Amino acid sequence: MTPRPGSLFAPGNIALSLLALAIIALIVPGLVRWSLIDATFHGTMADCRAGAGACWAFLGAKARFILFAFYPGDQLWRPALVIGLLLGLMTVSALPRLWGRRLLVGWIVTLPGAWFLMAGGGPLRPVAVNDWGGLPVTLLIWTSCMAFALPASVLLALARQSRMTGLRLLSIGYIEGLRAVPMVAILYVAMLILPMALPAGVIVDKITRATIMTTLFFTAYLAEVVRGGLQTIPAGQVEAASALGLGYWRTVRMIVLPQALRRVIPGLVNLAIGFLLATSLLAVIGVFDLLNAAKASTTDPQWLGFYDEAYLFAAAIYFAICFAGSRYSLWLEGHLRRG
Template sequence: MSLVDDKPPALLDRHPLLKATLGTPGNAAITLALAILAGLLLPRAWDWFIWNAVWWGSAEDCTAASGACWAFIGEKLQFIVTGLYPPEQSYRAYAACGLLFGLLLVSTSPRLWGRGLLALWIAGIGGAIWLLGGGGPLVPVATDKWGGLPVTLFLSISAFLLAFPLAVGLALARRSRLGGLRLYAVTFIELVRGVPFIAILYAATLLFPLMLPEGAAIDKFARATVALSLFVAAYLAEIIRAGLQAIPNGQYEAAQSLGLTWWQATRLVVLPQALKTVIPAIINLAIGIFQDTTLVAVIGMFDLLNAARVAANDQVWLGFYTEAYVFVALLYFLFCFSSARYSLWLERHLNPVRRH
């Protein structure tokens, strides 16, 4: 008699998706309800999105149609993507977006992480600023003319890059044995986390200029970037602190037994392990910051969402807000969904136990 059970696995055990959707009576009921709801909604969505939609033509053609007016998106695509940026210089805005997307794509490979990638990011951010702002052979464009996707990308990426080293310092300071340093870190983190981001934006835009000496001025775009960076740093510091607390003290002791100083042990041993444990939380925060950039509309900046809203206010194409918001929502979904999937892959890739 064989000691090994040769009974083949059940159908649900061999198909994880079926097991997740039909494995229990509750899951089966939810799956059935969702299938019925999809059966009711999908035909109507198909009619509005595809079948009865107007893909090209004028505003009059869309008025008589019962479906979506994608001709409006085709007509206003450049304004939605670049906002108030001069149309004759729009290629620079597209090039800046391509540069930032390229940097993000390169950064997805852990093999390339290092000082070289950091230098590439610094050069890339400088290149994006030069492309958008001009200088040298390029015609200067003021920051109040920047808009659309470049603003959304630049704000979210720059704020996260500026916030990361500050967040690491705040997380270490909050765990420090120096009471004064710990008090400053706790005060900053709790104060920023206890105030809505809109209030911080208003303070940076309206109150901060009043504190400057007469004749001094700081660009509104720079003030918004700094405000968002401070906001991100407070939340990111708490995430990093949670990762540091998850690392046992034995890691410090083992590193010190090898002759490493406290800073060397933190930088080379503890901090890399802590960051690995909080990868999902960091990616989740990055997604939230990418979405929160839409709040800069309250201070008059034309991000991607605000540019789409203004495009629907055109007297010729007035009222196509649904198409504008659906188009922008799809762009946000593609970026956020791909980031979430990358987070799952990165977590599995950096965890040797789960990888094997």
């Protein structure tokens, strides 16, 4: 019996599988030798230069800088606590049974608290924004953008579907205008133009400016994803809600949005992961995010040029967060479908 073209044992699938196995057999032995067998786990730069494998001793010496950049050494408990708070907040937010007003209060309290921990004030020693960097900055900007962009995108998507011509045209102009501009240009606006637009005497640090402009930028992309979900809701459901006496906002809150957001979970998670990876562009305005801190760690004269190890360390952190997000997306889809 001839295998079907889409079956596991089709000739094309067999050929691709054999090709993948050949590539793995070609790459893995050398990678294992470089990363484990010939690697240097302890020592100095001279020891690493003498070896033929990876220099994991570099990470032992520079991991603190990659994670926290120039943050004062005696205050590292603060950015470490920020990492724990933000990861804990995202973990709690991932549990549907905890969705509600208490979770909203948790976001309202935790995000400003994280910014306060990083900046200091009162009993905490102030730390200049130029000393911030590494993983706390990446997570802080990412979670702040998502916290403000998601509700704003819902309102923007609803405005684009509004029957009010003026409101609809404004939302279309906002969405299409920002989607037509590269993010690097938005960051330059935050760095060069936004300070000139502020009133005299008002000074906003570069990380806050970058967070604001990045939030406005990604709101436009999220709005289109949400609008795609809104368009899948049959008009009959809205008409039925109207016949039952439900007003516009109750219909949106109780009938339209729960279904629309559930149907665009993959798109929302995909954009969220894209937001996380796009924080690396903050390097163009001098913000030491995780990737920029990893790059800067390789310029230390005592540990010069170990790019592979630095980028692998940063890549492992990005992968852990992104992989957890993708698996959570699959789980949430199945959980809500059963519900």
